[in-house]
Amino acid sequence: MKIKSAKQAALLTALIGSLVAALLCGFMLLFAVAGISLWLMAAFVALVFVAVYFVANWTIERFVYQKIKVIYRVIQGRGSEAAVDSPALDDVQMEAEEWADKKQSEIQALxxxxxxxxxxxxxxxxxxxxxxxxxxxxxxxxxxxxxxxxxxxxxxxxxxxxxxxxxxxxxxxxxxxxxxxxGRGSMNSVKTDIVALCADVIALSELSAKKKKIKLEFAKQYDKSLMVIADRDRIQQVVTNLVINAIHYGKPDGSCKIRFSDMPSNILVEVIDDGIGISEKDIPRLFERFYRVDKSRSRNQGGTGLGLSIVKHILELHGQAINVYSKKDVGTTFSFTLDKA
Ligand SMILES: Nc1ncnc2c1ncn2[C@@H]1O[C@H](COP(=O)(O)OP(=O)(O)OP(=O)(O)O)[C@@H](O)[C@H]1O
Ligand SMILES: [Mg+2]
CATH class of the missing domain: 1.10.287.130 (Signal transduction histidine kinase, dimerisation/phosphotransfer (DHp) domain)
Structure with missing residues (x-):
C-alpha cells in the first residue's frame, strides 16, 4: 500500500494498533481463564511494548523518515544515492528554513x-x-x-x-x-611615484581645464616623491577620469586640486573641486554604469556615464575603494588610498 497522506498513515497505524489491542484482549481473556501469574502477564505486556515499538518505528521510518531523508539530501546538496544519517526533525526544520532563505537570496541575486x-x-x-x-x-x-x-x-x-x-x-x-x-587584463603592479603620475595627468588635462577657466593644480607643493604600489597606466586613468570630471562639472573660474596625505601604511589621494556638486540622493548610484546626474550636461561634454564605473573597478583591482564627499553647489571630493611601496 502506497501511503500518500498523513490521513492514510494514521489509518494504517490505527489499524495495526487495534490489531495489537485485540490480540492483547484475547490473550488477557485466555490468561484469566487459564489463571496465569501476574509476572507472566507483565512479560507479555513488555513483549507487546517491544512489538509496537518496532512496528511504529518501521511505519514512521518507511512513510515519514524516508521522505524527509530525500528532502534532507536535496537540502544538503547530496546525490539521491548518498547515505544520510537519520537527521533529527528539529535539524531538518532548521536546515530547510536556512536552505529556503539561501535559495530566496540566490533567486533575488539572479x-x-x-x-x-x-x-x-x-x-x-x-x-x-x-x-x-x-x-x-x-x-x-x-x-x-x-x-x-x-x-x-x-x-x-x-x-x-x-x-x-x-x-x-x-x-x-x-x-x-x-x-x-x-579578469582578462592582468595587473602590472609596480613601484610608482604618485606625485609624478598626477603631475602628468595635470599636464595632459591642462588644456581642457583652461578652456573651462578652471585652475588645475596640486593643493600644495610636493617636493618629495611618494612611492606607492600600483598599476601605473590604470591609476593614471583613475586620476584622469576624476580630474576630467572635476573640469566637466566645475564652475567657470573654479578650481580642481590634487592633495596627498601620507598615512602609516598608505597614501591618500584626493581630487577636490568646487564645482556643481552632487546631491545626496545621487551619490549611491554614481558608480553604476551609464549613471549620470544631469544627462544633458554630461552628454554635452561627450560623457557616457562609464568613467566612475571604471574608476571603481580599477581601485577594486588594487584592493581599494573610492570614496566621495559632495555638497550640491559647493563642490565634490573623490578620494582613494594606495598601499605604500
Ligand atoms: N566632480 C563632479 N562634480 C559633479 N558631478 C560629478 C562629478 N563627477 C561625476 N559627476 C556626476 O556623476 C556622473 C557620472 O560620472 P562618470 O564619470 O561616471 O560619467 P560621465 O562623466 O558622465 O561620462 P564619462 O564616461 O565620459 O566619464 C556624471 O554624469 C556627473 O553627473
Ligand atoms: Mg566622467
Missing amino acids: ENQAQFRRDFIGNLAHELRTPLFSIQGYLDTLIEGGIEDPKINYEYLNRADKNLERLTVLVKELDEISTIES
Whole structure:
C-alpha cells in the first residue's frame, strides 16, 4: 500500500494498533481463564511494548523518515544515492528554513542580474543610437547637396566627427570595463611615484581645464616623491577620469586640486573641486554604469556615464575603494588610498 497522506498513515497505524489491542484482549481473556501469574502477564505486556515499538518505528521510518531523508539530501546538496544519517526533525526544520532563505537570496541575486543586464542593453542601445543617428543625419545632409554649401559642409563634417569620437570613447570604455570584469587584463603592479603620475595627468588635462577657466593644480607643493604600489597606466586613468570630471562639472573660474596625505601604511589621494556638486540622493548610484546626474550636461561634454564605473573597478583591482564627499553647489571630493611601496 502506497501511503500518500498523513490521513492514510494514521489509518494504517490505527489499524495495526487495534490489531495489537485485540490480540492483547484475547490473550488477557485466555490468561484469566487459564489463571496465569501476574509476572507472566507483565512479560507479555513488555513483549507487546517491544512489538509496537518496532512496528511504529518501521511505519514512521518507511512513510515519514524516508521522505524527509530525500528532502534532507536535496537540502544538503547530496546525490539521491548518498547515505544520510537519520537527521533529527528539529535539524531538518532548521536546515530547510536556512536552505529556503539561501535559495530566496540566490533567486533575488539572479533577478537583479537579469534586471541589470536588461538595463545595460537598453542603456547601451540608447548610447549608440544618439551619436549614430546624428552622424547619419549630418552625412545624409551632406550627400544630398550640403557638401557644396561652404556654410555647412565643414561644420557638419566636424559634428559628425565629434559624434564618431563619442562612439570611439564609448567602445574603448566598454572594452576597458569588460576586460577588468572578466579578469582578462592582468595587473602590472609596480613601484610608482604618485606625485609624478598626477603631475602628468595635470599636464595632459591642462588644456581642457583652461578652456573651462578652471585652475588645475596640486593643493600644495610636493617636493618629495611618494612611492606607492600600483598599476601605473590604470591609476593614471583613475586620476584622469576624476580630474576630467572635476573640469566637466566645475564652475567657470573654479578650481580642481590634487592633495596627498601620507598615512602609516598608505597614501591618500584626493581630487577636490568646487564645482556643481552632487546631491545626496545621487551619490549611491554614481558608480553604476551609464549613471549620470544631469544627462544633458554630461552628454554635452561627450560623457557616457562609464568613467566612475571604471574608476571603481580599477581601485577594486588594487584592493581599494573610492570614496566621495559632495555638497550640491559647493563642490565634490573623490578620494582613494594606495598601499605604500
Ligand atoms: N566632480 C563632479 N562634480 C559633479 N558631478 C560629478 C562629478 N563627477 C561625476 N559627476 C556626476 O556623476 C556622473 C557620472 O560620472 P562618470 O564619470 O561616471 O560619467 P560621465 O562623466 O558622465 O561620462 P564619462 O564616461 O565620459 O566619464 C556624471 O554624469 C556627473 O553627473
Ligand atoms: Mg566622467
